[in-house]
Amino acid sequence: MDGIAYFIEHSDAIGRAVALALLLMSISAWAVILWKARILRRALRDLNRGAAAFWDAATLEDGRRRLLGLDRERVLIPLVDAALAGDGARTLAARGRAESQRTRRLRDALQRSLAHLQSGQVLLASIGSTAPFVGLFGTVWGIYHALVAIGGDGAFSIDKVAGPVGEALVMTAAGLAVAIPAVLGYNLFGLWLGRCEAALEGFAHDLRELLDDSPEPAAPAAL
Numbered sequence: 439m440d441g442i443a444y445f446i447e448h449s450d451a452i453g454r455a456v457a458l459a460l461l462l463m464s465i466s467a468w469a470v471i472l473w474k475a476r477i478l479r480r481a482l483r484d485l486n487r488g489a490a491a492f493w494d495a496a497t498l499e500d501g502r503r504r505l506l507g508l509d510r511e512r513v514l515i516p517l518v519d520a521a522l523a524g525d526g527a528r529t530l531a532a533r534g535r536a537e538s539q540r541t542r543r544l545r546d547a548l549q550r551s552l553a554h555l556q557s558g559q560v561l562l563a564s565i566g567s568t569a570p571f572v573g574l575f576g577t578v579w580g581i582y583h584a585l586v587a588i589g590g591d592g593a594f595s596i597d598k599v600a601g602p603v604g605e606a607l608v609m610t611a612a613g614l615a616v617a618i619p620a621v622l623g624y625n626l627f628g629l630w631l632g633r634c635e636a637a638l639e640g641f642a643h644d645l646r647e648l649l650d651d652s653p654e655p656a657a658p659a660a661l
Contacts (some may be wrong), residue, residue: 450583456576456609460569462614467565470558471623478630481511481555485637488514493644498522513551513638520547521645537650542643555634559624566621573613580606 488508495501502518509515521541581603 453576453579453583456572457465457612458581459572460576460609460612460616463565463569463572463620466621467562467616467620471562471619474558474562474623474627477511478555478627478634481513481634482630482637484509485514485634485641489637489641492641497506500618511554513555514641516547517544517550517638517642517645520544521649537646540646540649544646547640548638551638552631552635555631557630559627560626562620562627566617566624569617569620570610570613573609573611573616576609576613577606580609 488505491504492501492514495504498518498521502515502522505515505518519607521540523543584603584606
């Protein structure tokens with residue numbers, strides 16, 4: 439921290455902007471990491487418990503009611519609603535076969551559920567890939583700034599160069615400190631997302647197969 443404080447104190451506006459950018463990237467990355475860890479862990483638990491409770495129900499309506507207390511991230515309920523819903527008689531979507539309509543609604547609901555779980559991944563990937571270069575730019579700019587200042591004094595020695603250059607190198611370390619948690623979080627959440635996606639796709643497939651072999655269900659009552 440002393441090295442970063444020294445860098446900010448003796449740097450110009452560009453150097454301070456780089457340090458501020460790294461600080462904002464670090465705060466954003468950790469906020470997304472903590473938020474996604476919470477929702478993905480809940481989603482994984484709820485997918486296992488919710489799917490089991492749904493398939494143990496006697497009817498589709500009873501299964502949906504069971505999901506209301508278990509599907510906290512609302513990733514399973516939209517699939518059930520899409521399977522039970524009907525299109526308006528005058529829409530283009532209603533002109534296809536019932537099975538095709540149901541498949542389209544399930545696909546759209548699945549994409550919305552996955553989009554909810556995937557939110558924040560792009561930010562983590564962007565921070566993980568750019569933070570080292572931002573820190574490196576801060577280092578290069580700090581070295582340039584230090585050399586210009588030393589050159590202006592007219593006296594050049596290792597002692598005068600080593601200190602400012604060493605402090606400027608702290609920005610590279612800061613960039614790595616920002617990027618590493620973002621990359622690790624992105625990879626871990628990618629693994630969890632893969633499990634969620636497999637569970638959701640399996641649930642949607644089983645639900646479609648069940649309804650394709652059953653009479654056309656009525657639309658669920660509004661909550």
